[in-house]
Amino acid sequence: MTDHQTGLQQLIGAADAPVTVRAVAQELGWSTETTRRRLEDLVERGLARRRTATAEGRGRPAMTYEAVAGMDRSGPTAxxxxxxxxxxxxxxxxxxxxxxxxxxxxxxxxxxxxxxxxxxTSPSRPSPSxxxxxxxxxxxxxxxxxxxxxxxxxxxxxxxxxxxxxxxxxxxxxxxxxxxxxxxxxxxxxxxxxxxxxxxxxxxxxxxxxxxxxxxxxxxxx
Known part of the structure; x- marks a missing residue:
């Protein structure tokens, strides 16, 4: 997983309730489109679940996302x-x-x-000792x-x-x-x-x- 994916998974995993794209975008400082794309990536990997929020007033209800409990199954096997x-x-x-x-x-x-x-260890980096x-x-x-x-x-x-x-x-x-x-x-x-x-x-x-x-x-x- 990339740092962005890991941070995103940690954020929605720590949330008490499903989160909206807008809320995540504001929290992480990303654009709405970037946030939606990265959330959908987690859904495809089986690390998040997409739900339709309860409609409030007119207009289409928002999509929300929540973490799926379980370890990442999409990484390499050995x-x-x-x-x-x-x-x-x-x-x-x-x-x-x-x-x-x-x-x-x-x-x-x-x-x-x-x-x-x-x-x-390269010459420019400190020795581990x-x-x-x-x-x-x-x-x-x-x-x-x-x-x-x-x-x-x-x-x-x-x-x-x-x-x-x-x-x-x-x-x-x-x-x-x-x-x-x-x-x-x-x-x-x-x-x-x-x-x-x-x-x-x-x-x-x-x-x-x-x-x-x-x-x-x-x-x-x-």
Missing amino acids: HGLLARLLARTTAEAGDGPPDPYEVGRRWAQDQRADRAETPR RHSPLERASRAAEELLAEHGFAPEREPADPTRITLRHCPFLDVAEEHPDVVCRLHDGMLAGVTAGTGVAHRLTPFARPDRCLVTLTPTGGDTP
């Missing part, structure tokens, strides 16, 4: 990655019960090691999550919280959260390991999102 992780879970289980969390953790640590061998442990952990988590289609958004008012509005494994996660969400939890554990920051994943914290909360622990490792 069934190939999920299949590889599940195969790895089975292969590493041995004689004991499989542990998706541990597989996700080791996989994320492998990803971190690969990135360490090919640094992405100059940032606080929370900032480094948050950036690392966002980068990994974005790369694999989770659509992470760090909350501006609270840098310890990252919302996930899309899950590339959503259809499977809804049926088997004990496996898929635990894999995801392990991935976050692997990407934050050694940063001095602990994470907590809350699957489906709201119908339209999962939530990652980061907490500094004071045990930073360079």
